[in-house]
Amino acid sequence: MSEQHITPRAKDYAQWYQDVISAAQLAEPAGVVRGCMVVRPHGWAIWEKIQGELDRRFKETGHQNAAFPLLIPLSFLQKEAQHATGFAMECAVVTHAGLKTVDGQIQLKNELEEPYVVRPTSETIIGHFFAKWIDSYRDLPMLLNQWCNVMRWELRTRLFLRTGEFWWQEGHTAHASHEEAREEVMRMLDVYREVYHDVLAVPVIRGRKSDNEKFAGALETYCVEAMMQDGKSLQGATSHDLGQNFGKAFNVTFQNKDGARDFVWQTSWGASTRMIGALIMAHSDDGGLVLPPRLAPIHVAIVPIWKNDAEKAQVLEASDKLARELRSDGLTVKLDDRDDKRPGEKYYDWERKGVPLRLEVGPRDVASGTAMGKSRIADAKDKVKVPFENVGVHVGAILDSLQKQLFERALAFRAANIVKVDSWADFQAVFADQNSKFVLAHWDGTTETELAIKEATKATIRCIPLAAEGFDDGAGKCVKTGQPSAQRVLFAKNY
RNA sequence: CGGGGUGUGGCUCAGCUUGGUAGAGCGCUUGGUUCGGGACCAAGAGGUCGGAGGUUCAAAUCCUCUCACCCCGACCA
The missing domain is CATH 3.40.50.800 (Anticodon-binding domain)
Incomplete structure (x- = not known):
């Protein structure tokens, strides 16, 4: 119970974030394992609350939990080309089994014929089992979820926001039609939105990722984006339309009512312990952690x-x-x-x-x-x-009032920091120095322009908001190139 | 992975330039007085100075390597 000084947000936001975590005893860097964290009891209790809220909703929408191996054969990663390149750099690889002692030193014993990858995500191994379990349209939809830890060998880590190992859930579903899969993608996106709004008291914007930002191997990625107190955006959860990419890579086929064989249409969707980071940066103050009652241990x-x-x-x-x-x-x-x-x-x-x-x-x-x-x-x-x-x-x-106040306070903060921008000069001004807001601006739809904007301002397209978010005010001209644009997209610096 | 910074009792740090028997505050333990917004007094416990190697009669201090963490960048949930 040591006295803990919390650096004010205005002085050093990044330090404040760490101080809040430390003072509330949520987590700490493992220190002995690169990039990984130890989640302390108070932090894990919050995660358990989040898990409970999500899990109940997953089951209400027809999903079942299951568990798949932590280790994935290396060859599985290679079966979907985009997926493989997307995760290649982040994979931790198991190459040996067993140890031996030589001159008092422990050494690796047996080299594996085929190395295993510590799962960075489980599309591939679940695809393998889908192929085994799915034969008929009667087996569909297959609606599974797995609560687990995953590992991504990140170069730069921050507690909860990005760590080498993190805890999450990954939903994996297979459907008979693209239409049905797309409904699933949107259904789960709305589940995430509901939990963010009603439980975390953090308002989010639903949208679609640009091609540049989408998940490796997905047709389309949808997400919810939340504004943090420094005006930056945090991707709160994702829901992917995988199309038939993994179905083809893992030969997941089924026979339809007409007797014809087709590849399944898959989705995957996930949310992680990063949600705790969103929670901290959305509500906490210079006095430390602020928790919405529905998540308070x-x-x-x-x-x-x-x-x-x-x-x-x-x-x-x-x-x-x-x-x-x-x-x-x-x-x-x-x-x-x-x-x-x-x-x-x-x-x-x-x-x-x-x-x-x-x-x-x-x-x-x-x-x-x-x-x-x-x-x-x-x-x-x-x-x-x-x-x-x-x-x-x-x-x-x-408590009910506090829950409501927190959401409204966060919503008001976001409303005060979201702007429509139509000139490149104004756009650059918003993102000058370390500043960030949510900027709704027109974009010509090309990756080239997106990257040029990022290069110039460090702001990226967080999402192309859904029409339901109410930001769409018609066509216009790209804020950077002046080329035609169908709708405004959301720009911000991000975590 | 590139650039910068930091590693010394549980925590925050001083000591390093100019090598010579490890310090402070907070926390912790015990006893007492206290108790409506971070109490006080007294007595204690606790560190082979991130790790390895080197220079030296002698290394927290100088040199080399290495590991971890933080900041900026690229990559990413």
């Missing part, structure tokens, strides 16, 4: 206040009763009865861990039958009285 921290043994007995009894009542309402409550810390330090302690609501219970409160409540994002001077009577109802209302 601890909803309420009760801090009892006493001066002597008689008061201690009294306030602990009242606090304990409160805790029990709140727990019976399904809330997770921490009664902080540590006697080696004074109340003030406990306040900071729970605040930097992101606990949504603190209840203070002292002799005065016991006498009045109310606790002093402070929501995580309220000013210290804006504490509210929370009656002991029906405390669950009052606390529930405060």
Whole structure:
């Protein structure tokens, strides 16, 4: 429980991000394993909450969980050309089995005939099994999901945002028609959007990736993009229309009603522990982590206040009763009865861990039958009285309100930092120095222009927003080349 | 992987230029006083200075290599 200084956002945003993670004890660099992280209990508890919310929705939409091998035969990677080149540089490879001791030194023993790749994603090995399991249109759709860890040998890592190993889910489905597969792609994109909006309280923009940004091996990639507090964008989840690319590569065929054979149409979709990074950078402040109630491992921290043994007995009894009542309402409550810390330090302690609501219970409160409540994002001077009577109802209302406030605050921030830009000079001005906003601008649709814009400003096309996002205001001219453009696309610097 | 920076008790760092028996603050342990926004006093524990090799009578300090982390870039969820 060391005292932890958090660098203010305005001073050094990147340092602030790391300080928040450290102060809340979410994770730390493994140190002994390049680029990998250790997710500490408080961080993993948040991930478990996210998993629960996603998993329930996956099952509601007809998917089943399964598990596939961590190791993938090297030859599998080679079967889909784009996929292979896309992941080649990031693969960790297992080349040996067994160890031997020579002169007291441990050495590798048996070289494998065919090396294995530690999965960077599982399209290939799942494709192999789809081929085995799918024969008829009656076997379709096949709707699977896997919760697992994957490894990508990244050159530059940042906790949660990009690490060598990370935890995620990858959905893999096979369908009888392209139309059906496309429906699946959009359905799962909307599941991600719902979880971001209703659970993480982070507004996202749904869209399609440009050819340059799409997944290696996909026909099209869709994504949700979220704005962080520095105006940069973070890709929150992806949903891929794989077409028949993997079906052809792994010979996944089925016989249709007319007796003809065809390749299946596949999708894959994923979201990772990176969501925790999005959560941090969307809501947290200079006081540390801010968690939306629906993801908080601890909803309420009760801090009892006493001066002597008689008061201690009294306030602990009242606090304990409160805790029990709140727990019976399904809330997770921490009664902080540590006697080696004074109340003030406990306040900071729970605040930097992101606990949504603190209840203070002292002799005065016991006498009045109310606790002093402070929501995580309220000013210290804006504490509210929370009656002991029906405390669950009052606390529930405060938490619901906080959940809503966080979403609205994030939405308002995004609205204030999203701009339509029509001149190249204005475009460059927005992205000058380290600055970023969400810029809706016209683009001529070529990779060449996209790369030229990136070269000049470091901003990239985050997505081509779906019409449903309401940003489309008709055709125009490319902000860089003046060539015709059908619709505005979303530019930003990104994580 | 290219450029820059940093590695010294759990944490933040001083000491290195000019080699000579490892320091501070915080945290931790014990006891006491405290307790409504980061308490105080006293007594303790804890480090072969990231690792390996070299120079030297002697290395945290000088040299070489290596590993890790951070920042910028390229790559990427």
